[in-house]
Amino acid sequence: MPNIAFLECSRCRLHHDPATPQTVCTACSGTLYVRYDFSAAEGLPSRAVIGRTERWTGWHGMWRYRMVLPNVDPVTLGEGWTPMLRSRRHSNVWLKEEGANPTGSFKARGLALAVTMARHYGLKKLAAPTAGNAGGALAAYAAAAGIEAHIFMPRDTPKANQVECLAYGAHVTLVDGLISDCGRMVAERKSAEGWFDISTLKEPFRVEGKKTMGYELVEQLGWEYPDAVFYPTGGGVGMIGMWKAFAEMEQLGWVKGKRPKMIAVQAEGCAPVVRAFEHGDAVSQMWQDAHTFASGLRVPKPYGDAIILEILRESEGVAVALSDDAIFASLKDWAMHEGLLLSPEGAAATAAYDHLLATGFLTASDRVVLFNTGSGNKYTDVIGARLKEERSS
Numbered sequence: 371m372p373n374i375a376f377l378e379c380s381r382c383r384l385h386h387d388p389a390t391p392q393t394v395c396t397a398c399s400g401t402l403y404v405r406y407d408f409s410a411a412e413g414l415p416s417r418a419v420i421g422r423t424e425r426w427t428g429w430h431g432m433w434r435y436r437m438v439l440p441n442v443d444p445v446t447l448g449e450g451w452t453p454m455l456r457s458r459r460h461s462n463v464w465l466k467e468e469g470a471n472p473t474g475s476f477k478a479r480g481l482a483l484a485v486t487m488a489r490h491y492g493l494k495k496l497a498a499p500t501a502g503n504a505g506g507a508l509a510a511y512a513a514a515a516g517i518e519a520h521i522f523m524p525r526d527t528p529k530a531n532q533v534e535c536l537a538y539g540a541h542v543t544l545v546d547g548l549i550s551d552c553g554r555m556v557a558e559r560k561s562a563e564g565w566f567d568i569s570t571l572k573e574p575f576r577v578e579g580k581k582t583m584g585y586e587l588v589e590q591l592g593w594e595y596p597d598a599v600f601y602p603t604g605g606g607v608g609m610i611g612m613w614k615a616f617a618e619m620e621q622l623g624w625v626k627g628k629r630p631k632m633i634a635v636q637a638e639g640c641a642p643v644v645r646a647f648e649h650g651d652a653v654s655q656m657w658q659d660a661h662t663f664a665s666g667l668r669v670p671k672p673y674g675d676a677i678i679l680e681i682l683r684e685s686e687g688v689a690v691a692l693s694d695d696a697i698f699a700s701l702k703d704w705a706m707h708e709g710l711l712l713s714p715e716g717a718a719a720t721a722a723y724d725h726l727l728a729t730g731f732l733t734a735s736d737r738v739v740l741f742n743t744g745s746g747n748k749y750t751d752v753i754g755a756r757l758k759e760e761r762s763s
């Protein structure tokens with residue numbers, strides 16, 4: 371495992387010291403990226419070592435990529451190395467099943483690493499706003515690490531998210547508002563309470579954990595890039611992490627070729643990235659009245675919007691918004707025809723695939739990866755209510 375060389379600002383490139391906990395760039399408030407000296411991991415012989423897991427040392431799951439992760443003792447619950455399922459109906463479509471992670475979502479990856487580093491730094495109290503699944507993951511990893519978790523989530527977050535946080539012993543505040551209101555509350559109280567803020571993109575390690583999705587999807591496709599990656603985008607951490615992974619893998623000589631088109635998928639009721647992309651803007655505007663049953667996508671203004679938009683343009687990708695009705699139709703379609711109960715966020719990705727085939731942006735011969743970012747089983751209240759509504763109408 372490499373030592374961290376420095377933390378680099380994504381905007382102004384200023385270096386920060388990894389020996390102490392850092393949040394955002396001290397000069398411009400940009401998100402910080404973790405940078406390493408990768409010389410020991412370069413080349414195909416290093417790549418070939420990856421699969422040799424060492425069961426007794428905890429290097430399974432996403433920690434198979436320990437060669438490109440910080441050199442610290444992990445807090446792990448078995449996150450990562452999730453199934454890459456080929457669609458039964460579309461031979462060039464793979465579904466990355468992130469619902470198989472601990473706490474049932476991809477948030478496990480980012481929070482496993484963020485809590486690992488928090489323990490390494492000796493932090494005792496962590497706080498975060500959440501649309502739901504990040505809260506559950508933070509609560510679980512904090513419990514495993516013996517660290518306090520203070521979680522702020524909208525009151526109408528799916529029940530499973532609230533229950534899991536309480537069961538893991540986290541301090542939960544339900545907020546009448548959105549994740550942006552929760553974020554404000556954390557920011558207002560953190561210094562008085564002695565909390566370290568691990569909000570999305572306001573510390574360097576959640577991106578770093580989520581980058582393992584990029585390594586995994588390339589390895590699982592035989593160390594080749596797909597043509598497109600569909601990512602349900604709220605804060606955009608996974609997309610930013612995967613793009614970082616692709617750059618690192620190219621630097622290491624582990625993959626070649628054209629990077630995938632990155633597709634940001636949002637819901638029509640909260641689509642700040644789609645609007646900014648369509649207008650050619652460099653950043654998004656705060657979305658008013660955000661609403662969608664895909665609760666993870668209810669992020670009215672992502673902190674990393676400029677990075678997301680840059681990735682979409684550089685990758686020749688696109689941002690698309692789907693109605694809740696189209697998302698729910700796709701959720702039922704994949705449940706009935708593929709045997710997979712997707713999260714609403716994952717169903718936004720499957721619906722977006724159908725949409726981009728219909729518009730001609732992609733063809734059936736394009737090899738694509740769709741992210742099911744969470745398990746549908748965490749949304750039984752939301753899905754159940756919609757099914758009931760349909761039956762009675």
Ligand SMILES: Cc1ncc(COP(=O)(O)O)c(C=O)c1O
Nearest residue numbers: 503604605606607666715743744
């Ligand atoms: C299931 C699910 N999918 C997608 C997202 C959005 O993730 P990101 O913030 O990385 O864009 C979330 C965030 O809460 C989520 O819970």
Ligand SMILES: [Zn+2]
Nearest residue numbers: 379382395398
């Ligand atoms: Zn900066």
